[in-house]
Amino acid sequence: MRRVVLPLLGLALVLAVWTALSQTVATDLPSPAKTWAESRRYVLQPFFKDGEMNQGIGRLAFYSLLRVGKGYLLALLIGTPIGFMLGLSRKFYETFDPIIQFLRPISPLAWLPLGLVIFRQSEPAAVFTIALCAMWPTVINTAVGVRSISQDYLNVGRVLRLSRFRMLTKIIVPASLPYVFTGYRLSLGLAWLVIVASEMLTGTPGVGGFLWQEYNSLVYSHIILSVITIGAIGFLLDRLMGLIEARLKAV
Amino acid sequence: MAYLDVRAVEKSFVTPRGVTRVLGGASLTLDEGEFVAIVGYSGSGKTTLISLIAGLLVPDAGEIVLDGEPVTAPGPDRGIVFQQYSLLPWMTVRDNVALAVDAVDAALSAAERRRRTDEFVSLVGLTAAAGQRPRELSGGMRQRVAVARGLAMRPKVLLMDEPFSALDALTRARLQDELLGIWTTCRTTVVLVTNDVDEAILLADRIYPMTPGPSAVLGPPIEVGLPRPRERRHMSLAPPYQKVRQAIVEFLRACRRVS
Numbered sequence: 223m224r225r226v227v228l229p230l231l232g233l234a235l236v237l238a239v240w241t242a243l244s245q246t247v248a249t250d251l252p253s254p255a256k257t258w259a260e261s262r263r264y265v266l267q268p269f270f271k272d273g274e275m276n277q278g279i280g281r282l283a284f285y286s287l288l289r290v291g292k293g294y295l296l297a298l299l300i301g302t303p304i305g306f307m308l309g310l311s312r313k314f315y316e317t318f319d320p321i322i323q324f325l326r327p328i329s330p331l332a333w334l335p336l337g338l339v340i341f342r343q344s345e346p347a348a349v350f351t352i353a354l355c356a357m358w359p360t361v362i363n364t365a366v367g368v369r370s371i372s373q374d375y376l377n378v379g380r381v382l383r384l385s386r387f388r389m390l391t392k393i394i395v396p397a398s399l400p401y402v403f404t405g406y407r408l409s410l411g412l413a414w415l416v417i418v419a420s421e422m423l424t425g426t427p428g429v430g431g432f433l434w435q436e437y438n439s440l441v442y443s444h445i446i447l448s449v450i451t452i453g454a455i456g457f458l459l460d461r462l463m464g465l466i467e468a469r470l471k472a473v
Numbered sequence: 474m475a476y477l478d479v480r481a482v483e484k485s486f487v488t489p490r491g492v493t494r495v496l497g498g499a500s501l502t503l504d505e506g507e508f509v510a511i512v513g514y515s516g517s518g519k520t521t522l523i524s525l526i527a528g529l530l531v532p533d534a535g536e537i538v539l540d541g542e543p544v545t546a547p548g549p550d551r552g553i554v555f556q557q558y559s560l561l562p563w564m565t566v567r568d569n570v571a572l573a574v575d576a577v578d579a580a581l582s583a584a585e586r587r588r589r590t591d592e593f594v595s596l597v598g599l600t601a602a603a604g605q606r607p608r609e610l611s612g613g614m615r616q617r618v619a620v621a622r623g624l625a626m627r628p629k630v631l632l633m634d635e636p637f638s639a640l641d642a643l644t645r646a647r648l649q650d651e652l653l654g655i656w657t658t659c660r661t662t663v664v665l666v667t668n669d670v671d672e673a674i675l676l677a678d679r680i681y682p683m684t685p686g687p688s689a690v691l692g693p694p695i696e697v698g699l700p701r702p703r704e705r706r707h708m709s710l711a712p713p714y715q716k717v718r719q720a721i722v723e724f725l726r727a728c729r730r731v732s
Contacts (some may be wrong), residue, residue, distance in 0.1 A: 374559035377529055380547040382576040382626070392572060396563040 252443040260443040274427055275435050279451050286417050286428035287455070289345075293352025294413040298406060301357035305364025305405070309398070315365070322361060330355045330416040334423050344424035348417075355416045359408035367401025368394060400471050407463040414456045429455075474541070475502035476662060477526070477630050482535035484521050495521045497688030498535065501681050503630065503664065508656060510665045510673035511691065512721055513683030514729075519666040520556065522683075523634045526664065527553050540629055549577050552628030556635045558619045560607040566618050567603040570594055573625040590625070596655060597621040613644040620652065630662040638668065649675055650705060657702055670721050674714060675705060682721050684728040692728075695720050 237254050244253040252260070261279075263270070268280025307314045308322075330351050337347030337354075375397050379389045421430030433448035481498040495518040503509050513519050524530040526537055528547040537544040539551065552573075560569050571590045578586055594603050597617040607615050616636055623631050636652075637645045649672055656663065656676070667673050673680045674697055681691040698713050708714050 372559075374555060374557060375561060377547070377553075377555070378559050378561065378572075380529065381527060381549060381551070381553055382573060383548055384576060388576075393561065396561070399563075 250442060252446065257443040257446045260441070261447040264444070264447060275432065277427070277432075279429070279447065282427065282429045282432050282448075283451055283455055285426075286421065286430065289348055289421075289426070289428060290352060290413045290417050293349045293416070294356055294410055296349060296353035297357035297409055297413065298360055300353065301360035301405070301409065302364055302402065304357075305361045305402070306368055306394075306398075308361065308365035309368025310394070322358070326358045326362075328355075330419045331423070334420055338424070344426050348420040348424050348426060351420045352413050352416045356409045356413035359412060360402070360405040363405025363408070364398065364402045367398030367405075370401070371397040400467070403463075403467045403470050407460065407467055410459055410463055411456065414452075414459060418452060474538075476505040476507075476540055477501075477503040477664070478538045479522075479526065480535050480537070482522070482525055482532040482537060484518075484525060484530065484532055494688045495686055496525075496532075497690055499683070499689065499691045500535075501664075501691050501694070503662060505662055506660050507679065508663045508665070508677045509694075510667055510677035510680045511683055512667055512670055512673045512680055512725070513689070514685045514725065515668050517683050517686045518689040519668075519683055520634055523553070523632050523664070523666050526630070527551050527632055549573070549626035550629045552623040552626035552631045554616075554619045554623040554631070554633040554636045556638060558607070558615045560615055560618055560622075562607050565604050565606055566599055566610070567591070567594055569607070569618055570621050570625050573622045577626050593621040593625040596624065597651070611644070612640050613648055616640065616648060617651070620655070624655070624659065624661065628661065630664060633663060633665045635666055635668065637672065645672075646705070652676065653703060670718055671709075673721070674699070674717055675703060675708065680717070680721060682724045682728075685725075692724050695724075 240251075241253050241255075244251040244256075264279045268278040268283075270278045271281060304318075304322075308318065309315075333351045333354050334347060337350040338344065341347045341350065371394060375393050379393045384392060417428065418430035418433065420426075421428045422434040425431055425434070429448050429451050433445055433452075436442070436444035436448070479499065479501045481500050482496055483494070483498050484496040485492050485494045487493075499518075499522055501509065501511070511519055511522065521530065525532050526539075526544065528544050528551065531545075544551070561572070564572065567590055570593050571586070574586050574590045574593070578589060581589075591600070591603070594600055597620055599614060599617055599621065602610060602614060607618065610618070616639075619636070620633075623633070637648050640648065653676055663676075665673070665676060677697055679694045679696055681694050683689050683691055695717055697717050699708060699711060699717075
């Protein structure tokens, strides 16, 4: 009972503050009622398409998810092996760790123009940016996971004289999997965070692109619609990864 | 020449507080098919000695020869049962044992390896639990899996590092009896490290007491001389049992007084 009532109460409070703000201080801010009235078509017919930038929110979210999916997959494909190498080889670690620590804090906004220069098209540039920003948690968690494998497990492999390949597949990968997956989850969160920035700057169709376009067309209620959609999808993605992670850790 | 010959091995570790000399020239010999126990206080260097024989550590001085071959690296001919079981938690009981069978008998067919795996699982009485993962098992069952894995390596010598010390007293006694039974049938050469004098007497042919560290060495071996097959309930009353027990306890006490 409490678990339902209290979150609903929180929601009601936020809506009340939002309404109050829109009627007093920030009069340009659409009220919840106005937002709903202007957005209902986008929500209730989520897959309509009137033009490149005027589509139902389901369609826009699908484009964004597809883009994030590509960038995220690329991040995992690049980040996982780098993470394993960092964890396994002292020399590799000493060679590349300073560069990684240096690249890690660079904002997606800084990478995007570079991506545009390299690829000359907005779509691959966006995917490149997402991949580059999202891969660090995977790299770092994988490396930490490999380095924190219990010496006991490694000794089992040494006593059995397992080949390098079997050592990797039978012991190192499964032992570090929980850490790797924590990295995957954090990476997905980051990938979703980056989507908005990259779509804004490239103007590609998607939730972020829509948000920026509606800002330029002065349809502020659709900004709020986009923000809510981004939040909802981010939340769902995190929950989904959380479920998979919990299953893995139960082993 | 002895089957396993440990000659005056020394080992020191560098710690933040300086160099600790754990072993100061420990020696022991072992014939094929013999069961030898090393008894000593906790922290005296028994695990270090086992790790040296296993090849997981390299001695600073001295040498270890098994069946004519000097020990330089770990290998399945020195199967080991670790104190903390060291089962791989993501594998079932059968897979944990199969890992050893597959590594040692790589030349055999998959069906034959599977048959051997099942054999070792059944040897320790875990056929019913073969599909379970370690965390679903009790401590005693886990240690049985570790014993099965150690035996599945079909080692020249099976090294056991305080295998039952993490178990409660009742389970411990039961596993000792089971190990006694298994050893009677397969007669593997065993080095058992323990801090339990009674466990050593029940199981071993010979017992080496270890002096408390640092610079631990092994005292002269004490022959147990109790007839086999042995049974716990008759043993503690037997005069040889009392004699051996007293000899070990006195040796360990005397060392402690000196140090």
